[in-house]
Amino acid sequence: MKPNVKxxxxxxxxxxxxxREIVSLFEKGNYSVLQISRLYGISGPVIYRWIYKFSIFSKQGQRIVEMKASNTNKVKELEAKVRELERIVGQKQIQVDFYSKLIEIASEELDYDIIKNSNTPQSTGSAKKENK
Known part of the structure:
Protein backbone atom coordinates (compact mmCIF):
# COMPACT_ATOMS: atom_id res chain seq x y z
CA MET A 1 0.00 0.00 0.00
CA LYS A 2 1.26 3.45 -0.95
CA PRO A 3 1.41 6.15 1.61
CA ASN A 4 -0.85 9.10 1.02
CA VAL A 5 1.60 11.84 0.04
CA LYS A 6 0.74 15.33 -1.05
CA ARG A 20 11.99 47.44 -6.26
CA GLU A 21 15.61 46.57 -7.03
CA ILE A 22 14.52 44.24 -9.84
CA VAL A 23 12.20 46.95 -11.22
CA SER A 24 15.00 49.53 -11.09
CA LEU A 25 17.28 47.19 -13.09
CA PHE A 26 14.59 47.06 -15.75
CA GLU A 27 13.88 50.82 -15.66
CA LYS A 28 17.54 51.74 -16.05
CA GLY A 29 17.72 49.62 -19.17
CA ASN A 30 20.52 47.48 -17.79
CA TYR A 31 18.61 44.25 -18.31
CA SER A 32 15.54 43.05 -20.14
CA VAL A 33 12.81 41.09 -18.39
CA LEU A 34 14.11 37.90 -19.99
CA GLN A 35 17.64 38.55 -18.72
CA ILE A 36 16.41 39.35 -15.20
CA SER A 37 14.27 36.22 -15.29
CA ARG A 38 17.28 34.08 -16.15
CA LEU A 39 19.62 35.81 -13.67
CA TYR A 40 17.34 35.56 -10.66
CA GLY A 41 15.21 32.54 -11.58
CA ILE A 42 11.98 34.53 -11.45
CA SER A 43 9.26 34.06 -14.04
CA GLY A 44 8.58 36.83 -16.53
CA PRO A 45 4.94 37.43 -15.55
CA VAL A 46 5.98 37.92 -11.92
CA ILE A 47 8.55 40.52 -12.97
CA TYR A 48 5.97 42.31 -15.13
CA ARG A 49 3.57 42.33 -12.16
CA TRP A 50 6.27 44.00 -10.06
CA ILE A 51 6.96 46.51 -12.82
CA TYR A 52 3.27 47.45 -12.99
CA LYS A 53 3.15 47.75 -9.23
CA PHE A 54 6.43 49.55 -8.43
CA SER A 55 7.57 51.28 -11.60
CA ILE A 56 7.60 55.06 -11.66
CA PHE A 57 6.80 54.96 -15.37
CA SER A 58 3.71 52.81 -15.31
CA LYS A 59 0.38 54.50 -14.90
CA GLN A 60 -2.98 52.90 -14.48
CA GLY A 61 -4.42 51.76 -17.78
CA GLN A 62 -1.07 51.59 -19.59
CA ARG A 63 0.73 48.53 -20.77
CA ILE A 64 4.53 48.19 -20.76
CA VAL A 65 5.74 46.58 -23.95
CA GLU A 66 9.32 45.46 -24.23
CA MET A 67 10.67 45.28 -27.74
CA LYS A 68 13.19 42.46 -27.81
CA ALA A 69 14.87 43.45 -31.05
CA SER A 70 14.53 47.20 -30.60
CA ASN A 71 18.04 47.67 -29.25
CA THR A 72 19.62 45.68 -32.05
CA ASN A 73 17.56 47.53 -34.65
CA LYS A 74 18.49 50.85 -33.10
CA VAL A 75 22.19 49.94 -33.17
CA LYS A 76 21.94 48.87 -36.81
CA GLU A 77 20.19 52.12 -37.74
CA LEU A 78 22.83 54.18 -35.95
CA GLU A 79 25.64 52.23 -37.65
CA ALA A 80 24.02 52.87 -41.05
CA LYS A 81 23.73 56.56 -40.21
CA VAL A 82 27.41 56.68 -39.21
CA ARG A 83 28.39 55.02 -42.51
CA GLU A 84 26.31 57.55 -44.46
CA LEU A 85 27.86 60.48 -42.59
CA GLU A 86 31.36 59.08 -43.12
CA ARG A 87 30.60 58.80 -46.83
CA ILE A 88 29.42 62.43 -46.94
CA VAL A 89 32.49 63.63 -45.03
CA GLY A 90 34.69 61.71 -47.47
CA GLN A 91 33.01 63.41 -50.44
CA LYS A 92 33.42 66.83 -48.83
CA GLN A 93 37.10 66.12 -48.16
CA ILE A 94 37.57 65.24 -51.84
CA GLN A 95 35.93 68.54 -52.78
CA VAL A 96 38.17 70.47 -50.39
CA ASP A 97 41.26 68.77 -51.82
CA PHE A 98 40.05 69.51 -55.37
CA TYR A 99 39.44 73.21 -54.65
CA SER A 100 42.77 73.67 -52.87
CA LYS A 101 44.57 72.01 -55.81
CA LEU A 102 42.59 74.21 -58.21
CA ILE A 103 43.67 77.33 -56.30
CA GLU A 104 47.26 76.11 -56.30
CA ILE A 105 47.26 75.53 -60.08
CA ALA A 106 45.53 78.87 -60.74
CA SER A 107 48.13 80.64 -58.60
CA GLU A 108 50.95 79.05 -60.61
CA GLU A 109 49.32 79.74 -64.00
CA LEU A 110 48.43 83.36 -63.22
CA ASP A 111 51.65 83.98 -61.28
CA TYR A 112 49.51 85.56 -58.60
CA ASP A 113 49.18 84.37 -54.98
CA ILE A 114 45.40 83.88 -54.65
CA ILE A 115 45.49 82.52 -51.09
CA LYS A 116 47.61 85.35 -49.72
CA ASN A 117 45.48 88.03 -51.35
CA SER A 118 42.16 86.46 -50.39
CA ASN A 119 42.63 87.50 -46.77
CA THR A 120 43.21 91.20 -47.46
CA PRO A 121 40.97 93.52 -45.48
CA GLN A 122 38.20 95.37 -47.26
CA SER A 123 38.83 98.95 -48.16
CA THR A 124 37.21 101.58 -46.00
CA GLY A 125 36.14 103.62 -49.00
CA SER A 126 37.54 106.71 -50.70
CA ALA A 127 37.57 108.89 -47.62
CA LYS A 128 40.76 110.80 -46.95
CA LYS A 129 42.82 109.90 -43.91
CA GLU A 130 43.68 112.53 -41.41
CA ASN A 131 47.39 113.18 -41.01
CA LYS A 132 48.65 113.67 -37.51
Whole structure:
Protein backbone atom coordinates (compact mmCIF):
# COMPACT_ATOMS: atom_id res chain seq x y z
CA MET A 1 0.00 0.00 0.00
CA LYS A 2 1.26 3.45 -0.95
CA PRO A 3 1.41 6.15 1.61
CA ASN A 4 -0.85 9.10 1.02
CA VAL A 5 1.60 11.84 0.04
CA LYS A 6 0.74 15.33 -1.05
CA UNK A 7 3.14 17.40 -3.09
CA UNK A 8 3.87 20.66 -1.39
CA UNK A 9 4.30 23.52 -3.76
CA UNK A 10 7.14 25.83 -2.95
CA UNK A 11 6.39 29.49 -3.13
CA UNK A 12 9.00 32.11 -2.63
CA UNK A 13 8.32 35.32 -0.79
CA UNK A 14 10.35 38.32 -1.91
CA UNK A 15 10.81 41.48 0.05
CA UNK A 16 9.49 44.75 -1.32
CA UNK A 17 13.05 46.09 -1.40
CA UNK A 18 14.15 43.20 -3.63
CA UNK A 19 11.17 43.73 -5.94
CA ARG A 20 11.99 47.44 -6.26
CA GLU A 21 15.61 46.57 -7.03
CA ILE A 22 14.52 44.24 -9.84
CA VAL A 23 12.20 46.95 -11.22
CA SER A 24 15.00 49.53 -11.09
CA LEU A 25 17.28 47.19 -13.09
CA PHE A 26 14.59 47.06 -15.75
CA GLU A 27 13.88 50.82 -15.66
CA LYS A 28 17.54 51.74 -16.05
CA GLY A 29 17.72 49.62 -19.17
CA ASN A 30 20.52 47.48 -17.79
CA TYR A 31 18.61 44.25 -18.31
CA SER A 32 15.54 43.05 -20.14
CA VAL A 33 12.81 41.09 -18.39
CA LEU A 34 14.11 37.90 -19.99
CA GLN A 35 17.64 38.55 -18.72
CA ILE A 36 16.41 39.35 -15.20
CA SER A 37 14.27 36.22 -15.29
CA ARG A 38 17.28 34.08 -16.15
CA LEU A 39 19.62 35.81 -13.67
CA TYR A 40 17.34 35.56 -10.66
CA GLY A 41 15.21 32.54 -11.58
CA ILE A 42 11.98 34.53 -11.45
CA SER A 43 9.26 34.06 -14.04
CA GLY A 44 8.58 36.83 -16.53
CA PRO A 45 4.94 37.43 -15.55
CA VAL A 46 5.98 37.92 -11.92
CA ILE A 47 8.55 40.52 -12.97
CA TYR A 48 5.97 42.31 -15.13
CA ARG A 49 3.57 42.33 -12.16
CA TRP A 50 6.27 44.00 -10.06
CA ILE A 51 6.96 46.51 -12.82
CA TYR A 52 3.27 47.45 -12.99
CA LYS A 53 3.15 47.75 -9.23
CA PHE A 54 6.43 49.55 -8.43
CA SER A 55 7.57 51.28 -11.60
CA ILE A 56 7.60 55.06 -11.66
CA PHE A 57 6.80 54.96 -15.37
CA SER A 58 3.71 52.81 -15.31
CA LYS A 59 0.38 54.50 -14.90
CA GLN A 60 -2.98 52.90 -14.48
CA GLY A 61 -4.42 51.76 -17.78
CA GLN A 62 -1.07 51.59 -19.59
CA ARG A 63 0.73 48.53 -20.77
CA ILE A 64 4.53 48.19 -20.76
CA VAL A 65 5.74 46.58 -23.95
CA GLU A 66 9.32 45.46 -24.23
CA MET A 67 10.67 45.28 -27.74
CA LYS A 68 13.19 42.46 -27.81
CA ALA A 69 14.87 43.45 -31.05
CA SER A 70 14.53 47.20 -30.60
CA ASN A 71 18.04 47.67 -29.25
CA THR A 72 19.62 45.68 -32.05
CA ASN A 73 17.56 47.53 -34.65
CA LYS A 74 18.49 50.85 -33.10
CA VAL A 75 22.19 49.94 -33.17
CA LYS A 76 21.94 48.87 -36.81
CA GLU A 77 20.19 52.12 -37.74
CA LEU A 78 22.83 54.18 -35.95
CA GLU A 79 25.64 52.23 -37.65
CA ALA A 80 24.02 52.87 -41.05
CA LYS A 81 23.73 56.56 -40.21
CA VAL A 82 27.41 56.68 -39.21
CA ARG A 83 28.39 55.02 -42.51
CA GLU A 84 26.31 57.55 -44.46
CA LEU A 85 27.86 60.48 -42.59
CA GLU A 86 31.36 59.08 -43.12
CA ARG A 87 30.60 58.80 -46.83
CA ILE A 88 29.42 62.43 -46.94
CA VAL A 89 32.49 63.63 -45.03
CA GLY A 90 34.69 61.71 -47.47
CA GLN A 91 33.01 63.41 -50.44
CA LYS A 92 33.42 66.83 -48.83
CA GLN A 93 37.10 66.12 -48.16
CA ILE A 94 37.57 65.24 -51.84
CA GLN A 95 35.93 68.54 -52.78
CA VAL A 96 38.17 70.47 -50.39
CA ASP A 97 41.26 68.77 -51.82
CA PHE A 98 40.05 69.51 -55.37
CA TYR A 99 39.44 73.21 -54.65
CA SER A 100 42.77 73.67 -52.87
CA LYS A 101 44.57 72.01 -55.81
CA LEU A 102 42.59 74.21 -58.21
CA ILE A 103 43.67 77.33 -56.30
CA GLU A 104 47.26 76.11 -56.30
CA ILE A 105 47.26 75.53 -60.08
CA ALA A 106 45.53 78.87 -60.74
CA SER A 107 48.13 80.64 -58.60
CA GLU A 108 50.95 79.05 -60.61
CA GLU A 109 49.32 79.74 -64.00
CA LEU A 110 48.43 83.36 -63.22
CA ASP A 111 51.65 83.98 -61.28
CA TYR A 112 49.51 85.56 -58.60
CA ASP A 113 49.18 84.37 -54.98
CA ILE A 114 45.40 83.88 -54.65
CA ILE A 115 45.49 82.52 -51.09
CA LYS A 116 47.61 85.35 -49.72
CA ASN A 117 45.48 88.03 -51.35
CA SER A 118 42.16 86.46 -50.39
CA ASN A 119 42.63 87.50 -46.77
CA THR A 120 43.21 91.20 -47.46
CA PRO A 121 40.97 93.52 -45.48
CA GLN A 122 38.20 95.37 -47.26
CA SER A 123 38.83 98.95 -48.16
CA THR A 124 37.21 101.58 -46.00
CA GLY A 125 36.14 103.62 -49.00
CA SER A 126 37.54 106.71 -50.70
CA ALA A 127 37.57 108.89 -47.62
CA LYS A 128 40.76 110.80 -46.95
CA LYS A 129 42.82 109.90 -43.91
CA GLU A 130 43.68 112.53 -41.41
CA ASN A 131 47.39 113.18 -41.01
CA LYS A 132 48.65 113.67 -37.51
Missing amino acids: IIQKSRVYSEEFK
